[in-house]
Amino acid sequence: MPVTIAPLHPHFAGEVSGVDISQPLSRDDVAAIEAGMDKYAVLVFPSQKITDAQQMAFSQNFGPLEDARGGNVTKPEDKRLGTGMNDVSNLGKDGKPLARDSRQRLFNLGNSLWHSDSSFRATPAKYSLLSARVVNKRGGNTEFADMRAAWDALDAETKVEIENLVCEHSLMYSRGSLGFTDYTDDEKRLFAPVRQRLVRSHPVTGRKSLYLSSHAGAIEGMPMPEARLLLRDLTEHATQPQFVYVHKWTLHDLIIWDNRQTMHRVRRYDESQPRDMRRTTVAGDAPTIAQQAAE
Numbered sequence: 001m002p003v004t005i006a007p008l009h010p011h012f013a014g015e016v017s018g019v020d021i022s023q024p025l026s027r028d029d030v031a032a033i034e035a036g037m038d039k040y041a042v043l044v045f046p047s048q049k050i051t052d053a054q055q056m057a058f059s060q061n062f063g064p065l066e067d068a069r070g071g072n073v074t075k076p077e078d079k080r081l082g083t084g085m086n087d088v089s090n091l092g093k094d095g096k097p098l099a100r101d102s103r104q105r106l107f108n109l110g111n112s113l114w115h116s117d118s119s120f121r122a123t124p125a126k127y128s129l130l131s132a133r134v135v136n137k138r139g140g141n142t143e144f145a146d147m148r149a150a151w152d153a154l155d156a157e158t159k160v161e162i163e164n165l166v167c168e169h170s171l172m173y174s175r176g177s178l179g180f181t182d183y184t185d186d187e188k189r190l191f192a193p194v195r196q197r198l199v200r201s202h203p204v205t206g207r208k209s210l211y212l213s214s215h216a217g218a219i220e221g222m223p224m225p226e227a228r229l230l231l232r233d234l235t236e237h238a239t240q241p242q243f244v245y246v247h248k249w250t251l252h253d254l255i256i257w258d259n260r261q262t263m264h265r266v267r268r269y270d271e272s273q274p275r276d277m278r279r280t281t282v283a284g285d286a287p288t289i290a291q292q293a294a295e
């Protein structure tokens with residue numbers, strides 16, 4: 001059965017059928033999924049019951065996995081999942097929901113802010129793949145915003161004004177906006193800001209997109225309040241309902257999104273109940289800053 005994709009939204013996001021991702025894929029299937037990602041930027045694969053090993057093997061069809069170090073405040077000895085898996089659950093190593101005042105939980109609440117995964121790394125992520133192993137009865141939807149459609153909809157003057165701007169991204173900016181400001185010296189070093197273009201082009205399609213993220217907290221050559229206001233304004237524009245696909249999770253859904261073309265956020269849910277979501281991340285291949293400035 002060939003891979004088929006049914007659109008879920010006028011601008012982006014599609015639902016994939018005709019593939020079992022627990023099994024090794026043919027080269028044609030991988031090519032069809034990559035082409036689907038270039039077009040749709042978000043692909044939903046329903047009813048894919050997989051293990052961590054199967055998720056990692058499937059992810060590696062699209063490139064090497066990203067080194068997760070430096071992406072959170074969870075100590076190595078407190079990690080629930082093995083190397084290669086990003087834990088975006090609300091669970092501790094004992095499998096139970098984290099305590100309300102858990103530092104790990106409070107830091108992870110930053111995932112409720114619109115962001116692009118790993119924009120705080122000099123070479124940010126290509127794809128993220130999220131597998132739903134335990135879902136919530138209510139809440140916990142993930143929302144995606146199409147940053148290509150958001151760019152396309154800007155007026156010509158704004159496009160010229162922002163096209164060559166460079167932002168600073170850091171986990172300390174996103175968490176700082178929630179009042180999480182307490183870091184060890186090691187964390188401050190790990191979370192040092194990196195530079196990212198505000199507008200980037202997709203390496204395959206050439207389509208431009210806004211590269212926004214709650215990790216963005218400054219713009220080079222611009223006074224801080226002016227930069228923050230511009231970033232806030234662009235984010236409000238880019239996350240209007242017409243650019244957003246809302247996903248309500250069903251057990252064993254897997255979603256791939258292209259971090260180069262989208263932002264996402266998780267919505268609030270009852271954190272006394274377990275939510276087990278496991279992410280793999282495909283590494284990007286170049287810093288955005290290496291992209292040529294517009295003429």
Ligand SMILES: [Fe+2]
Nearest residue numbers: 111115116117
């Ligand atoms: Fe994320």
